Amino acid sequence: MTHLDLRQKYFDFFSGKGHKILPSTSLVPENDPTTLFTGSGMQPLVPYLLGQPHPEGTRLVDIQKCFRSQDIEEVGDNRHHTFFEMMGNWSLGDYFKEEQLTQYWQFLTKELGFDPKKLHVTCFEGSAEAPRDEESAKIWRSLGVQDDHIHFYGVKKNWWSRSGTPEQMPVGEIGGPDSEMFYEFTKIEHDPKFGKNCHPNCDCGRFLEIGNSVFIQYQKQKDGSFKELKQKNVDFGGGLERTLSALNDNPDDFATDLFSPMIELMEEHIEKYTGQENRSLMRVISDHIKSSVFLINDGIVPSNKLQGYQLRRLIRRAMVKIDTLTKGSIDQEKGLTLVLLAYKVFKIYKGVYQFDEEHICKTITDEQNKFAKSLKSGLRELEKNISDNDTGKFAFDLFQTYGFPIEVTEEELKKRGFDLDKKQFEEIFKSHQELSRTAAKGMFKGGLADHSEIITKYHTATHLLQAALRQVLGAHVHQEGSNLTTERLRFDFSHHQKLTAEEIKKVEEIINEQISKGLDRKVETMTFEEAVKSGAMAFFKERYPEKVTVYSFGDPSVNSGQVFSKEICGGPHVENTKSLGKFKIFKEESVSAGIRRIYASLS
Numbered sequence: 001m002t003h004l005d006l007r008q009k010y011f012d013f014f015s016g017k018g019h020k021i022l023p024s025t026s027l028v029p030e031n032d033p034t035t036l037f038t039g040s041g042m043q044p045l046v047p048y049l050l051g052q053p054h055p056e057g058t059r060l061v062d063i064q065k066c067f068r069s070q071d072i073e074e075v076g077d078n079r080h081h082t083f084f085e086m087m088g089n090w091s092l093g094d095y096f097k098e099e100q101l102t103q104y105w106q107f108l109t110k111e112l113g114f115d116p117k118k119l120h121v122t123c124f125e126g127s128a129e130a131p132r133d134e135e136s137a138k139i140w141r142s143l144g145v146q147d148d149h150i151h152f153y154g155v156k157k158n159w160w161s162r163s164g165t166p167e168q169m170p171v172g173e174i175g176g177p178d179s180e181m182f183y184e185f186t187k188i189e190h191d192p193k194f195g196k197n198c199h200p201n202c203d204c205g206r207f208l209e210i211g212n213s214v215f216i217q218y219q220k221q222k223d224g225s226f227k228e229l230k231q232k233n234v235d236f237g238g239g240l241e242r243t244l245s246a247l248n249d250n251p252d253d254f255a256t257d258l259f260s261p262m263i264e265l266m267e268e269h270i271e272k273y274t275g276q277e278n279r280s281l282m283r284v285i286s287d288h289i290k291s292s293v294f295l296i297n298d299g300i301v302p303s304n305k306l307q308g309y310q311l312r313r314l315i316r317r318a319m320v321k322i323d324t325l326t327k328g329s330i331d332q333e334k335g336l337t338l339v340l341l342a343y344k345v346f347k348i349y350k351g352v353y354q355f356d357e358e359h360i361c362k363t364i365t366d367e368q369n370k371f372a373k374s375l376k377s378g379l380r381e382l383e384k385n386i387s388d389n390d391t392g393k394f395a396f397d398l399f400q401t402y403g404f405p406i407e408v409t410e411e412e413l414k415k416r417g418f419d420l421d422k423k424q425f426e427e428i429f430k431s432h433q434e435l436s437r438t439a440a441k442g443m444f445k446g447g448l449a450d451h452s453e454i455i456t457k458y459h460t461a462t463h464l465l466q467a468a469l470r471q472v473l474g475a476h477v478h479q480e481g482s483n484l485t486t487e488r489l490r491f492d493f494s495h496h497q498k499l500t501a502e503e504i505k506k507v508e509e510i511i512n513e514q515i516s517k518g519l520d521r522k523v524e525t526m527t528f529e530e531a532v533k534s535g536a537m538a539f540f541k542e543r544y545p546e547k548v549t550v551y552s553f554g555d556p557s558v559n560s561g562q563v564f565s566k567e568i569c570g571g572p573h574v575e576n577t578k579s580l581g582k583f584k585i586f587k588e589e590s591v592s593a594g595i596r597r598i599y600a601s602l603s
Contacts, residue, residue, distance in 0.1 A: 001112075001247045003240065003258050007063060007352065013107050014089050019061035022545045024085075024353075027067045027298045028307060028481055036307050037067040041086030041237045042214075046162075047570060048092055049216060049233050050174070055525040055547040058094040063087050063240060065353075067291060069310045072317075075287045076280035078252040079208070082314065083291035085240040087211075093231035100213050100234045101139045101179065108181070108211075112247060118184045120200050120207065121145055124159060124177030125152035129166035129226050130218060133158075133177045140179075157201055160214040160235070169220045174229060178214040181238075182207045183246035210246050211238035254283050261344045262286035270326055281325045288318040289341040296360045297353070299481050299492070301592045302367045306483075315367045320408050338364050378404050382412055392424025396432070457580050457602055458489040460521075460573045461511070463553065464583070465491055465600065466537070467565040468510040472503050478537070480595050488586075488601045495596045499588050511583045514553070514564050518578040522552040522563075523571075531568050538568045553577060 011021055025044045027037055038044060041064040048054040064086045074080035091100065108114045121140050126132030137150050152158075155165040161175025169175060182200040184207055200207040216233040218226040244256045254263060266282050295311045302312035318338055339361045346355050378398045391413060398404035410420045462482050469477045473495055480492040499507075526534070528544045536550045551573050554563030574580065580602055587599040 001244065003244055003256065003348075004351070006112075006240065006244055006247070009111050010063065010087050010107070011061065013111050014061040014103075017059070017103055019059040019089055020056040020545065020547075022056065022060055022062040024063060024065045027065055027295060028300065036310070037069065038064065039066050039068045040064075041066065041088035042090075042235045044570075045088075045090060045235075047572065049090075049235060051231065052571065054092060055549045056545050058092040060090045060092070061088065065294060067295065067310075069313075072313070076284050078205075078254065078283075079242065079245070081241065081253065081287050081291075083287065083294055087236075087238040087240055087243070089234075089236045091234035093233060096217075096232050096234060097136055097213075097215055098139050100215075100236065101136060102143060104181070104211060104213060104236065105140075105143045105145075112243075114183070114246070116144060118186055119145070120149045120151060120182040120184060122151045122153050122158055122180045122182070122200055124179075125154050127155050127159070127166055129224070130159075130177065133179070133215075136177070136179045136215075151200055153201060160216070166220070166226070171220055171222050174216050174219050176215045176217040176232075178212050180209055180213075181211040183210050185249065185251050205251060208242055208246055208251060209239075210243045211236065254286065258348060259283075259286050259290075261348055262289065262341050265341060265344055266325070278325060281321050285318050285321045285325070285341065288314040288321070289338055290345050292318070292338075292364060293342050293345045293355065293360055294353075296363045297355050301363060301595075302370075312367060315364060316371050319368060319371060324407065324411075338368060374404070375408070378409075379412060382409075382416070390421075390424070391418055392421035392426075393428060395420055395425045396428045399429075400432075452486070454486045454602075455484055456572050457574055458484045459571075460553075460577070461489055461580055461583060461600070461602060462491055463551065463565045463567055463569070463573070464511045464514055464577070464580075465489075465507070465598065466493070466567070468507045468514075469493055469495075471510060472506050473499075480591075488599055491598045491600070492591055492595055493598070494594060496594055498590070499596065504585050504588060508583060508585055515577045515580045515583060518576050519553040519564060521573050521575050524550045524552070526550060528568070534566070535563075536566045536568050544568065 015021055025038060029035060029038050029043065035043070041062070042049065044064065045054075045060070054060065065083070066086055067083050069082060071080050072082055075082060089100075108119065109116055123136045123140075124130070124133040132152070137152075140150055141147070158178050158180065159165060159175065160178045161169045161173055163169045163173055163175075166175070180200075185205075198204055198206055200209070214235040214237075216235060217229055219229055221227050241253045241256065241258055244258065245251060245253045248256060250256075253259065263282050263286060266285065292311060292314045295307065295314070300307045300311050302308055302315060304312070315338065322338070342361055342364060343357075346357055349355075381398065382394070395404070395406055395409040395413075398409050399406060406420075406425065413420050462479070462484075466477070466479055477493050477495055480494055482492065483490040525547060527546055528538070528548050531548050531550050532538060534550070536552075538544060538548075548568045549570065550566060551569050551571065552563045552566040553573075554565065582603050583600060584603065585598055585600045587597075589597050591597045
């Protein structure tokens with residue numbers, strides 16, 4: 001089965017059950033400072049799981065693109081990816097356990113043709129805070145799942161909340177048990193690495209998790225107890241790549257048509273591959289190029305900070321892996337290149353996603369050229385300063401300053417008769433990671449997901465900022481991205497030149513004038529076409545669902561029949577602009593060609 005077949009079957013099945021199909025949102029969460037990337041299918045829907053009405057109703061289905069940079073070092077085996085897609089279906093206070101488990105079982109066994117004997121399920125074994133989930137187990141039995149294919153696990157495996165286990169959850173947070181689905185690769189059941197105690201969660205490779213139904217049914221109380229929610233939600237997530245692997249009864253995700261065209265291209269350009277190391281290199285390269293294509297397409301540019309740093313890291317790692325794979329012997333003008341692989345990604349997802357191919361290829365090429373220059377600078381530093389005592393520290397400095405992957409430094413050290421002190425490098429690297437995590441806690445605390453007051457204010461301010469920029473600079477201005485913390489907003493927008501001091505002052509004056517007017521918020525639900533006709537701005541690249549939420553600020557009777565700001569958005573927003581305080585721009589800079597960035601604060 002191809003990935004196109006799987007997508008169509010998934011949407012056909014769940015739309016037939018009354019679910020509205022939602023488009024995938026961007027890999028960069030809109031105005032969510034709690035994380036750099038969209039890393040799960042449920043992430044864009046958190047506000048609705050918390051009770052905010054969704055414009056498309058209570059039954060939803062989508063396939064959400066995701067990115068997880070923390071998995072980058074694991075890529076190279078048969079199942080880890082930095083970019084992946086999650087099939088998701090949700091019930092917002094509609095159906096619950098019985099309908100969810102029944103329809104997922106029907107989808108797997110009837111629509112996809114899975115052999116029930118190869119499927120195993122897991123349930124929550126219970127804790128001091130919540131009872132054992134016998135209800136889900138009873139439903140699975142009624143569907144024909146045998147007792148020896150039903151497994152119970154504790155809070156670390158079969159409990160979901162944003163904060164983790166029940167003990168870690170703060171007062172007021174919601175969560176609940178989940179029930180996971182595993183596929184058993186019976187062709188390899190006699191592999192000697194599988195012991196007698198092999199089970200779904202042992203991570204040996206015999207079992208593969210393909211889906212997880214989360215039942216959000218509890219809210220934590222002040223006394224630490226859990227109270228049943230009136231609106232119980234279902235949050236399902238299933239890995240597209242993993243489900244496809246299971247359908248093909250092959251534990252290697254990279255053997256599916258989501259990766260095989262890239263693997264085959266590499267095989268064509270290199271005479272012969274032998275050994276696991278080469279197969280691992282090809283997996284890393286194909287994963288990194290795919291992730292780079294999607295990140296660039298969602299507006300990220302290579303840089304030394306935040307999302308841009310992860311993109312730069314992916315491209316440079318892919319360059320190094322190709323060089324290692326080919327031993328530097330491939331003519332980059334005629335042979336295997338990152339851009340050539342990028343075109344394979346475009347073809348794989350043709351009809352699913354739209355790509356700005358020219359921009360993506362240029363971005364990759366520009367970064368390759370920059371890295372080539374960095375290599376020369378770094379090698380000069382290596383020649384001048386290296387010694388036996390600090391190879392680990394030197395490797396880290398090259399990594400930090402020039403973006404040198406550790407593999408490059410280790411190879412260059414060997415050429416010069418030095419051994420890399422990996423222990424020293426890892427100690428420094430871990431120390432740096434801890435400092436970064438500490439800083440990130442301050443940078444990303446709060447967030448749209450929990451509707452904190454200050455983040456809500458900054459999110460509302462981005463609407464006013466966009467409207468003011470369009471007044472001062474012109475209608476060509478549109479939002480390219482944003483990031484919020486509890487201290488400031490960052491807003492990226494399309495514009496071809498640096499703003500003058502007069503333009504910045506004018507933007508501030510317009511926004512503060514609208515704040516002082518005390519503009520009321522108006523919320524409307526309408527079709528996308530109706531929203532656009534009504535004058536609502538819709539600047540993000542994603543396709544929108546049939547019905548959308550429109551937020552307006554302004555009094556039409558006062559403002560010549562026109563509201564000041566009107567946008568399609570997911571919220572939340574303040575009720576009246578007077579609560580925002582004073583708006584101040586403190587920095588304006590270039591992001592890339594044609595894209596500017598503003599930093600501003602509220603006081």
